[in-house]
Amino acid sequence: MKTTNGGANWTNINNNLPNIPANSIVLRNAAPAMIFVGTDIGPFQSVDDGATWVSFNTGFPTVQIYDLKYKQTPGILLAATHGRGCWTFDINSILGIDPYSVIPTDYNLGQNFPNPFNPSTNIKFGLPKSSDVKLKIYDILGNEVSTLINNRLNPGTFEVHWDASRFASGVYFYKLEADGFVQTKRMLLVK
Numbered sequence: 126m127k128t129t130n131g132g133a134n135w136t137n138i139n140n141n142l143p144n145i146p147a148n149s150i151v152l153r154n155a156a157p158a159m160i161f162v163g164t165d166i167g168p169f170q171s172v173d174d175g176a177t178w179v180s181f182n183t184g185f186p187t188v189q190i191y192d193l194k195y196k197q198t199p200g201i202l203l204a205a206t207h208g209r210g211c212w213t214f215d216i217n218s219i220l221g222i223d224p225y226s227v228i229p230t231d232y233n234l235g236q237n238f239p240n241p242f243n244p245s246t247n248i249k250f251g252l253p254k255s256s257d258v259k260l261k262i263y264d265i266l267g268n269e270v271s272t273l274i275n276n277r278l279n280p281g282t283f284e285v286h287w288d289a290s291r292f293a294s295g296v297y298f299y300k301l302e303a304d305g306f307v308q309t310k311r312m313l314l315v316k
Contacts, residue, residue: 127174127175138174140176140177142162143164145165145166146164147164148163148189148191148192149163149190149193151194151202153195159171159216160175161193162178163193164190166187166189167180167188169181186209188207188208190204192205200216201214228253229253229282231251231253232250232253232301232308233250233308234248234249234308235248236310236312237310240312240313241312241315242313242314243314244288244289244314244316245286245289245290246286247284247286248273249282249283249284249285250283250301252278252279252281252303254280254304255277256304257276257277258276259301260273260274261299261300263298263299263300264295264298265295265297273285293316294314294315294316296311296313297313297314298310298312
C-alpha cells in the first residue's frame with residue numbers, strides 16, 4: 126500500500142505481485158524512480174510507482190528476503206536472506222547501464238546504435254571523473270519523454286539501452302549533462 130497524504134488514505138500497489146508476504150521495501154528516488162520489495166520468494170521491482178512489478182532474481186536463489194537496503198553510491202541494493210547469507214545487486218545493471226573498464230580522458234557522447242532503430246537502441250557515453258549525470262530523451266517538439274539516468278556515476282565508459290516500443294515513429298533527441306558538459310544528438314525511430 127502507498128499513501129501520498131500522510132496516511133489519511135492508502136492505495137493498493139500490489140497489482141501483479143505474487144500473493145506472498147512482502148518483508149522489506151526500498152524506494153530509490155533518483156530517476157528513474159524505483160521501488161524494490163523483498164518477498165518470501167526473492168526480490169521484485171517497479172519502475173512505475175507500483176503499477177506493475179517484475180522479479181529480478183537472475184542468479185539469486187529462491188529464498189526469503191528479510192531486509193533490503195539501497196546504497197546510492199556506487200548504486201547497489203543489499204539483500205539479507207533467510208539461510209542464504211547477504212547478496213548485493215548492481216542497480217546500474219538493472220537500469221541497463223553497462224560500465225566498461227576504459228576511463229576516457231574527457232566527456233563524450235556517442236551516436237546511438239543502431240540508428241535508425243526499431244524498437245530499441247543503445248547510447249554510449251564516457252566520463253573522465255565521478256559526475257552527476259543526466260541522460261534524457263526528447264521528442265521533435267522538445268518535450269522530455271524519458272529519463273534514462275539521473276544519478277551520480279563513477280568514471281568510465283557506459284552504454285545505456287533505450288526501449289522505445291511504446292513511442293511513435295519519428296525523430297528523437299538524447300541529451301547528456303555531466304559536470305558542465307552538455308551534448309545533444311539526434312536519432313530516428315522507424316516502426
